[in-house]
Amino acid sequence: MVEEAQPAVTCRGLVKAFGTGETRTTVLRGVDLTVESGEMTLLVGPSGCGKTTLISIIAGILSADHGRVDVFGTPVTRLRKHDLPRFRSQMIGFIFQQFNLLPALSSIENAAVPLILAGAKKMDAYRRSTASLEQLGLGAELHKLPAELSGGQQQRVAIARALIHEPKLIVCDEPTASLDAESGRTVMLLLRDIAVQMSRAVLVVTHDSRTFSFADRIALMIDGRISASETARDRPRDVTQ
Amino acid sequence: MIGIGLKMLFADRAKVFGLVLGVAFSTLLITQQSSLFVGLMLRTQSLIADAQEVNLWVMDPTVEFIDSAKAMRDVELQRVRGVPGVAWAVPFFRATTALRTQEGRTLNVLLIGLDDDTLIGMTHRFVVGGPADLHRPDAVAIDYAGFKRLWPDESPKAGRLLELNDHRAVVTAISDASEPFSSAAVIYTRYSKALSYFPSGRNQLSFVLARAAEGYEPQQVAREINARTGLKAYTSSTFSMVTMKYYFTNTGIPLNFAVVIALGFVVGAAIVALIFNMFVSDNIRQFATLKALGATDRWIIILVSVQAGVVGAIGYGIGLGVAAAFVAALDYPTSELRGFYIPWWVALGVAASTAMVILIATLASSRRVVVVDPAIVFRG
Numbered sequence: 001m002v003e004e005a006q007p008a009v010t011c012r013g014l015v016k017a018f019g020t021g022e023t024r025t026t027v028l029r030g031v032d033l034t035v036e037s038g039e040m041t042l043l044v045g046p047s048g049c050g051k052t053t054l055i056s057i058i059a060g061i062l063s064a065d066h067g068r069v070d071v072f073g074t075p076v077t078r079l080r081k082h083d084l085p086r087f088r089s090q091m092i093g094f095i096f097q098q099f100n101l102l103p104a105l106s107s108i109e110n111a112a113v114p115l116i117l118a119g120a121k122k123m124d125a126y127r128r129s130t131a132s133l134e135q136l137g138l139g140a141e142l143h144k145l146p147a148e149l150s151g152g153q154q155q156r157v158a159i160a161r162a163l164i165h166e167p168k169l170i171v172c173d174e175p176t177a178s179l180d181a182e183s184g185r186t187v188m189l190l191l192r193d194i195a196v197q198m199s200r201a202v203l204v205v206t207h208d209s210r211t212f213s214f215a216d217r218i219a220l221m222i223d224g225r226i227s228a229s230e231t232a233r234d235r236p237r238d239v240t241q
Numbered sequence: 242m243i244g245i246g247l248k249m250l251f252a253d254r255a256k257v258f259g260l261v262l263g264v265a266f267s268t269l270l271i272t273q274q275s276s277l278f279v280g281l282m283l284r285t286q287s288l289i290a291d292a293q294e295v296n297l298w299v300m301d302p303t304v305e306f307i308d309s310a311k312a313m314r315d316v317e318l319q320r321v322r323g324v325p326g327v328a329w330a331v332p333f334f335r336a337t338t339a340l341r342t343q344e345g346r347t348l349n350v351l352l353i354g355l356d357d358d359t360l361i362g363m364t365h366r367f368v369v370g371g372p373a374d375l376h377r378p379d380a381v382a383i384d385y386a387g388f389k390r391l392w393p394d395e396s397p398k399a400g401r402l403l404e405l406n407d408h409r410a411v412v413t414a415i416s417d418a419s420e421p422f423s424s425a426a427v428i429y430t431r432y433s434k435a436l437s438y439f440p441s442g443r444n445q446l447s448f449v450l451a452r453a454a455e456g457y458e459p460q461q462v463a464r465e466i467n468a469r470t471g472l473k474a475y476t477s478s479t480f481s482m483v484t485m486k487y488y489f490t491n492t493g494i495p496l497n498f499a500v501v502i503a504l505g506f507v508v509g510a511a512i513v514a515l516i517f518n519m520f521v522s523d524n525i526r527q528f529a530t531l532k533a534l535g536a537t538d539r540w541i542i543i544l545v546s547v548q549a550g551v552v553g554a555i556g557y558g559i560g561l562g563v564a565a566a567f568v569a570a571l572d573y574p575t576s577e578l579r580g581f582y583i584p585w586w587v588a589l590g591v592a593a594s595t596a597m598v599i600l601i602a603t604l605a606s607s608r609r610v611v612v613v614d615p616a617i618v619f620r621g
Binding site: 052055056059061062082085086088089090094096097100102103104105109113114116117118122161173 | 242244245248249251252526527530531532533534535536537538540614615616618619
């Protein structure tokens with residue numbers, strides 16, 4: 001009961017600035033945010049409002065100047081620098097706008113990278129990677145290089161990579177920005193299934209208003225702060241349309 | 242991990258080609274120049290190396306190295322023989338002169354006169370005939386390289402007539418003497434014949450070759466010879482070192498080779514470091530992705546090291562192979578570079594220098610990978 005009540009992510013009073021002196025720019029000005037497991041949370045807002053900075057801090061890629069982030073009880077902002085890679089490899093699945101697949105690796109190899117980084121044996125990693133890709137409908141593309149795949153297929157390989165090590169939090173940065181409408185819709189449906197059926201917390205940064213209908217929760221970020229937050233209950237929608 | 246690193250590396254074939262070429266060029270230059278240098282230094286003591294039965298060389302006190310022999314009185318041979326610990330001692334004559342063939346060809350030669358009875362002091366390697374053939378009238382043995390320079394189209398055979406300072410000589414044997422520093426042909430003959438071929442005043446004894454008796458240390462006997470005769474005496478190994486050291490310190494050879502070797506190292510390191518840095522820069526987003534996915538700095542450094550190491554190993558192999566082919570291609574009898582080879586320790590030293598080149602390239606590039614902000618993966 002206690003574990004179910006624990007939020008996936010809690011951010012309290014996050015402050016982050018870049019630069020020094022006259023060029024110093026404060027990007028986050030005291031962000032408070034909660035992300036729940038089993039939900040897909042969209043982080044929306046105008047360019048430069050600090051969305052990417054926020055998810056970078058939540059994912060343990062950037063450090064905060066002030067404030068606190070907890071991910072499933074792990075105080076990310078208090079982890080030492082050399083503990084962050086392990087935190088990321090165990091807790092976080094990443095999906096990027098540009099996919100960021102390694103161009104020299106096949107789909108199987110790309111999807112297996114997190115397991116290999118975690119020290120898994122190659123054959124075991126490839127077996128799990130194959131299963132994951134087949135689940136995502138990429139059984140015929142296992143040995144293809146990213147350049148031989150469509151944008152949608154590449155993003156599905158990236159999703160397989162994000163899920164293969166069974167992270168509790170999936171962080172997505174504009175996952176549909178490089179995709180056509182149909183591929184974008186497929187990806188969003190997949191992400192929502194991951195959140196709901198696999199009980200993961202999915203945090204998506206997006207500009208794409210077509211994706212809003214898939215969200216369980218939408219947090220609006222303006223000028224370095226969360227200015228509004230609404231849940232699916234607040235608005236009628238049908239994600240299957 | 243190694244698989245990921247290698248696939249990343251070989252995906253950029255142009256840079257791999259450039260990297261391998263840089264390492265191979267550096268390896269080739271350093272190996273080839275080092276081998277030539279070592280070969281030249283070894284040539285300086287070729288006469289000493291060929292006289293295998295000898296372990297003591299006795300000479301005039303003013304002699305600094307083997308090619309600066311100052312003739313001694315014949316009586317010195319007897320004095321050396323009288324020193325306790327000397328098993329035997331024989332005369333040795335060396336001089337440079339020129340020969341002429343019946344066809345009129347001339348050639349500079351290193352004329353070596355050996356003890357008439359024992360012929361001690363010559364190589365044991367013969368292509369045609371053998372030491373016994375030097376006991377025949379007017380007999381000389383010419384080295385194979387010299388024979389091929391005089392008669393390039395003929396297979397080696399005895400019976401050719403030569404003129405040495407207007408004296409008749411008959412080639413009765415063909416030796417495989419080590420190439421001397423001067424690249425002159427090596428002519429062996431009996432001591433008495435050598436003196437007739439090259440009359441040069443009262444004193445004609447270039448060296449006394451000796452061997453320490455059983456139970457005596459050659460160094461101790463050398464000191465004893467020096468103490469009792471006033472002559473300079475070295476063991477063979479010491480005389481070799483003294484001779485090489487003379488050439489090393491009194492000629493521009495080491496400096497010339499050192500400059501080229503250093504250039505090979507610096508240019509190789511610069512090319513490899515530059516291209517490898519470009520490779521890392523071009524792939525920085527991939528490294529950042531790996532870091533975002535959880536790769537530690539240590540993992541990344543190992544990955545980069547494996548990439549650099551593989552390039553280094555391939556380049557080293559190619560460079561060493563080409564250097565070996567170069568040495569082999571020039572190892573024909575009339576070649577000025579015959580007899581050169583790549584000693585194992587030169588290959589090992591070049592491997593160490595290649596490793597240093599790779600280390601420099603890795604260090605120059607690793608920092609970029611380690612400090613790269615994984616947050617760049619979120620930038621479009």
